[in-house]
Amino acid sequence: MSSLLRPTLLGCVLAAGLIAPASAADIFPYQVHEKELENGFRVVTVPYDSPGTISFVVIVRTGSRAEVEPGHSGFAHFFEHMMFRGTEKYSQDAYNKVIKRMGADTNGFTSDDRTVYYITGPSAELETIMDIESDRFINLTYEEDAFRREALAVLGEYNKNISNPFLPLYERVRELAFTRHTYGHTTMGYLDDIKAMPDYYDYSLSFFDRYYRPENSILLVVGDADPERVNELAERYWSGWESGYQPAEIPAEPEQTEARSSHIDWGGPIAPHMMVGYRAPAFSDSTAQSVTLDIISQLLFSESAPLYKKLVVDEQWVDQISGSYTDHRDPYLFMIFGRLKSGDLQEKVDTAIQEAIADLQANPVDKERLERIKSYLRYSFAMGLDSPQSIAMTLMNFLVLTGDPQSVNRVYEQYQKVTPEDVQRTARELFKETNRTSVTLSFPEPAAEPAAGG
Amino acid sequence: MRNLIALTVLLALAGISCTPTESSIDTVTLPSPDSPLVAIRLMFDAGSVHDPAGKEGLAALTALMVGEAGTAQREYSDLVDLLYPMAAAIDVNTDREVTVISGEIHREKLDEYTELLHEVVLEPGFRESDFTRNKEQLKTYLTTTLRASNDELLGLECLQQVLFAGHPYEHASEGTVAGLDAINLDDVRDFYRQRFTQESLMLGVAGGYPDGFLDSLLEAFSSLPPGGAETVELPEPPAIEGRNFTLVEKPTGSVGIHFGYPLPVNRADPDYFPLMVANSFLGEHRTFHGRLMQQLRGKRGLNYGDYSYIEHYYLPPFTNTPTPNVPRRQQYFSVWVRPVVPNTAHFALRNAIYEVERLIELGMSQEEFELTRDYLLNYSKLWAQTLPDRLGFLMDSRFYGSGYFIDEIDEELKGLTLDRVNAAIESYIQADDFQAVLVTDDAAAVEAYLKDDQPSPMPYNAPPEPEVAEEDKKIEGLPVGADGFTTVAVDSMFQGGS
Numbered sequence: 001m002s003s004l005l006r007p008t009l010l011g012c013v014l015a016a017g018l019i020a021p022a023s024a025a026d027i028f029p030y031q032v033h034e035k036e037l038e039n040g041f042r043v044v045t046v047p048y049d050s051p052g053t054i055s056f057v058v059i060v061r062t063g064s065r066a067e068v069e070p071g072h073s074g075f076a077h078f079f080e081h082m083m084f085r086g087t088e089k090y091s092q093d094a095y096n097k098v099i100k101r102m103g104a105d106t107n108g109f110t111s112d113d114r115t116v117y118y119i120t121g122p123s124a125e126l127e128t129i130m131d132i133e134s135d136r137f138i139n140l141t142y143e144e145d146a147f148r149r150e151a152l153a154v155l156g157e158y159n160k161n162i163s164n165p166f167l168p169l170y171e172r173v174r175e176l177a178f179t180r181h182t183y184g185h186t187t188m189g190y191l192d193d194i195k196a197m198p199d200y201y202d203y204s205l206s207f208f209d210r211y212y213r214p215e216n217s218i219l220l221v222v223g224d225a226d227p228e229r230v231n232e233l234a235e236r237y238w239s240g241w242e243s244g245y246q247p248a249e250i251p252a253e254p255e256q257t258e259a260r261s262s263h264i265d266w267g268g269p270i271a272p273h274m275m276v277g278y279r280a281p282a283f284s285d286s287t288a289q290s291v292t293l294d295i296i297s298q299l300l301f302s303e304s305a306p307l308y309k310k311l312v313v314d315e316q317w318v319d320q321i322s323g324s325y326t327d328h329r330d331p332y333l334f335m336i337f338g339r340l341k342s343g344d345l346q347e348k349v350d351t352a353i354q355e356a357i358a359d360l361q362a363n364p365v366d367k368e369r370l371e372r373i374k375s376y377l378r379y380s381f382a383m384g385l386d387s388p389q390s391i392a393m394t395l396m397n398f399l400v401l402t403g404d405p406q407s408v409n410r411v412y413e414q415y416q417k418v419t420p421e422d423v424q425r426t427a428r429e430l431f432k433e434t435n436r437t438s439v440t441l442s443f444p445e446p447a448a449e450p451a452a453g454g
Numbered sequence: 455m456r457n458l459i460a461l462t463v464l465l466a467l468a469g470i471s472c473t474p475t476e477s478s479i480d481t482v483t484l485p486s487p488d489s490p491l492v493a494i495r496l497m498f499d500a501g502s503v504h505d506p507a508g509k510e511g512l513a514a515l516t517a518l519m520v521g522e523a524g525t526a527q528r529e530y531s532d533l534v535d536l537l538y539p540m541a542a543a544i545d546v547n548t549d550r551e552v553t554v555i556s557g558e559i560h561r562e563k564l565d566e567y568t569e570l571l572h573e574v575v576l577e578p579g580f581r582e583s584d585f586t587r588n589k590e591q592l593k594t595y596l597t598t599t600l601r602a603s604n605d606e607l608l609g610l611e612c613l614q615q616v617l618f619a620g621h622p623y624e625h626a627s628e629g630t631v632a633g634l635d636a637i638n639l640d641d642v643r644d645f646y647r648q649r650f651t652q653e654s655l656m657l658g659v660a661g662g663y664p665d666g667f668l669d670s671l672l673e674a675f676s677s678l679p680p681g682g683a684e685t686v687e688l689p690e691p692p693a694i695e696g697r698n699f700t701l702v703e704k705p706t707g708s709v710g711i712h713f714g715y716p717l718p719v720n721r722a723d724p725d726y727f728p729l730m731v732a733n734s735f736l737g738e739h740r741t742f743h744g745r746l747m748q749q750l751r752g753k754r755g756l757n758y759g760d761y762s763y764i765e766h767y768y769l770p771p772f773t774n775t776p777t778p779n780v781p782r783r784q785q786y787f788s789v790w791v792r793p794v795v796p797n798t799a800h801f802a803l804r805n806a807i808y809e810v811e812r813l814i815e816l817g818m819s820q821e822e823f824e825l826t827r828d829y830l831l832n833y834s835k836l837w838a839q840t841l842p843d844r845l846g847f848l849m850d851s852r853f854y855g856s857g858y859f860i861d862e863i864d865e866e867l868k869g870l871t872l873d874r875v876n877a878a879i880e881s882y883i884q885a886d887d888f889q890a891v892l893v894t895d896d897a898a899a900v901e902a903y904l905k906d907d908q909p910s911p912m913p914y915n916a917p918p919e920p921e922v923a924e925e926d927k928k929i930e931g932l933p934v935g936a937d938g939f940t941t942v943a944v945d946s947m948f949q950g951g952s
Contacts, residue, residue: 050839053835053836053839084742092752093748096742096743096748097825099742099743100743100825100826100829101825101828101829102829102832103828103829103830103831103832103833103834103835103836104832104833104836105741105774105775105833105836106741107740107774120836121832121836122832144916145916145917145918146916147916148915148916149753149754149755149914149915149916149918150755151755151915152754152755152756152757152915153751153755153756153757153758155795156708156751156755156756156757156758156759156792156793156794156795157758159707159708159757159758159793159794159795160605160606160708160710160757160758160771160792160793162707162708163603163604163605163606163706163708163793164603164604165602165603166603198915198916266602267705267706268601268602268704268705268944268945269597269601269602269945270598270601270602270603271594271597271598271602302538303534303538304534304535304538309531309534312587313530313531313583313587314531314583316583316586316587316590319587319590319591319594339594339598341590341594372538372539375539375540375541376538376539376540376541377541378541379539379540379541379542379560379563380541382490382560383491383541383558383559383560386491386839386840386841387839387840388839389839390840
């Protein structure tokens with residue numbers, strides 16, 4: 001799908017860089033320079049006034065969505081760990097030493113559609129960073145024993161997360177909402193699959209072979225960097241990366257035809273939690289459909305929303321409530337999450353949410369309110385661009401989704417076009433009972449003490 | 455390699471100014487004329503150390519009644535509606551020593567925003583409905599977030615409670631359940647009057663604000679009561695003898711470990727900087743550069759991460775670099791071992807103690823020292839990439855009575871020697887007397903194996919590297935020598951009262 005959205009012009013731009021000037025109409029205020037190497041590796045540079053500092057980001061457009069084989073949930077994330085295990089040229093210790101010497105901030109993260117590696121550090125070290133990063137993407141190597149031990153660290157990561165009720169709720173909603181598509185499991189993966197990871201060394205090699213390829217990856221450099229120099233170094237260090245990306249065949253999810261629900265008993269006293277997922281469309285920057293979900297999120301769940309005010313401020317039935325759509329490459333979920341004051345309020349909270357949804361479906365939203373939301377989105381965006389890393393992460397999101405940095409501008413154009421009718425139509429399509437998957441979590445009330453007998 | 459230093463130069467060019475004006479309000483300014491953003495921070499000398507006995511949580515609740523409640527003229531909902539289109543918020547945070555009210559705004563909206571900020575700080579509405587909501591929010595944080603949703607934060611808060619038992623730092627900044635229950639709206643009004651005064655305020659402004667903006671802020675905040683609130687004298691934290699263990703029992707599948715002791719050094723102390731280098735070498739937060747991380751996670755796959763600290767670190771599970779505006783006069787050293795599976799907990803604890811003892815015994819080598827120092831010289835500059843962060847660190851420096859923290863790191867580290875670092879390790883790092891907190895679902899079992907102190911070989915799923923296997927022989931039998939145990943049921947934590 002992403003290739004359809006990528007401008008065909010890019011395919012022709014091999015040697016020469018392409019500059020997309022920031023126009024007055026664009027929300028993204030910085031010039032974006034692009035180049036594509038012959039092996040399909042894309043290089044995107046955004047000069048930004050951060051003297052001496054750059055953010056260097058390598059995006060692999062593969063995440064847990066590619067985990068199509070049964071029993072291998074969590075593997076994209078596990079592989080992110082393995083990318084820090086070193087090469088022949090730079091062992092793990094040597095790699096860490098180079099990073100430490102430059103005083104850089106580095107890490108990686110994985111989600112459904114992406115695995116991202118970043119280094120924020122001195123711009124004077126650009127060539128060193130090119131060297132160590134290209135080396136591990138091209139020449140990664142690790143022994144089976146190291147692989148098995150790293151699987152324990154992943155288990156540790158699961159353990160640190162599982163004390164938060166959000167994770168089991170999130171696992172259960174996705175599992176129920178998706179019967180075939182890989183969005184049915186979380187990026188962290190199932191506990192049983194994580195425990196089995198040590199035995200899948202060969203699978204890990206094939207994972208690297210299939211997905212860690214230049215056509216499936218993008219280099220993004222933001223900050224104190226000259227695009228020509230970035231392109232020249234990229235040519236030198238990344239051209240040797242062989243193409244050969246084999247996209248996973250992601251099973252399509254059949255239409256949901258009935259509401260689904262479940263409950264989780266928690267092991268100790270806790271405020272009751274709820275999570276609801278409504279089946280939602282894939283991200284698109286060419287229609288209003290998915291961006292309207294962001295507007296709906298604001299209409300229902302921003303602090304300024306009447307529903308939020310009713311639940312949190314006036315009635316005080318919940319102390320946390322949120323609802324949003326996270327951009328995804330395939331149809332995903334509009335997720336609602338709430339933490340209730342007590343279990344007996346569940347019905348009232350559900351009713352309040354349903355009434356607010358019904359109102360959106362029945363009545364066109366007030367135009368002035370819609371404008372206020374658009375204003376919020378614009379200012380929020382502008383205020384978020386305050387460092388090379390924050391700019392890089394903003395652009396990264398769109399590069400993952402469509403491969404095209406201009407998507408950022410198109411999305412904000414789409415926001416401006418959203419009408420009250422778009423909101424009403426989208427709310428009707430989204431919030432159908434048959435699209436709904438809900439899960440609650442609470443501590444089971446202890447059984448009543450038997451009455452003292454005589 | 456040192457080009458990040460340019461950031462500091464940029465700060466200097468931007469014109470950091472810390473000159474107090476004629477007003478009795480202390481000001482910190484960081485003009486950056488080209489920035490489209492303006493950051494404003496108000497730091498009040500109103501932390502949880504000022505909570506009256508039996509009303510723990512009063513500072514935090516008062517702060518919420520200012521920052522997350524209606525004003526005299528406006529309901530909270532109406533206030534939120536006005537802030538919303540500007541994508542602006544008025545945030546509030548209370549730690550042990552201070553309450554900070556902060557916001558960031560696009561300069562196009564500066565006037566509208568500032569007017570609301572004045573109203574919020576100067577004319578709080580103190581409505582009953584806001585009071586109930588904010589009190590419940592704090593109680594739920596204690597009873598659900600800490601007790602039931604995040605074992606790592608739970609362990610860290612518990613560690614502070616045992617390190618500072620009987621001390622104003624003891625209770626959580628959010629208070630206790632009984633303390634919050636005992637607070638009424640008049641208490642909040644009184645606390646606001648006493649502590650939200652001109653002399654207890656440090657006002658910080660940064661970014662692309664216009665000429666005269668600071669004066670207009672000062673004029674507005676000069677309507678706060680003059681004078682200041684009494685500073686709470688801090689006693690010495692209780693002395694620790696031996697290795698003491700607090701076992702927090704709750705349903706959980708793993709064991710989280712913290713241990714530490716009070717450290718008589720803060721950022722104003724020259725020894726802070728050699729300790730900073732030693733600590734970075736031992737366990738720099740959320741990086742692979744510390745020995746703890748390399749040994750426990752990297753070589754042995756024990757867990758997700760292992761770090762050490764020479765000062766309180768705000769919300770460590772959620773941040774990668776230090777957060778400004780949680781300054782504390784008294785600090786503590788701590789080691790954080792992220793959750794491990796129960797059958798490796800004994801080994802993990804021993805491994806962490808082993809690394810601290812190793813640092814004490816061997817100190818740092820010249821090469822380790824130089825690499826770590828050079829790393830920190832650049833890395834620390836990444837902590838202050840954004841305007842609000844720079845302003846926050848600048849205000850913290852004023853709190854400590856020292857120069858701009860990021861610049862001080864640069865100056866102090868450049869003049870540092872290996873001898874000073876190793877002397878600081880010798881003076882301040884120890885593993886004989888500490889408090890440890892383990893969060894576990896089986897306190898009796900943990901107590902039993904720690905008391906027995908039998909060898910605890912690491913159950914690997916693949917053979918470790920030979921040198922690791924060799925070192926494991928020393929670690930698995932390392933005496934823990936626990937001197938005392940206290941088991942606490944999680945439901946009794948943060949309860950307060952008698």
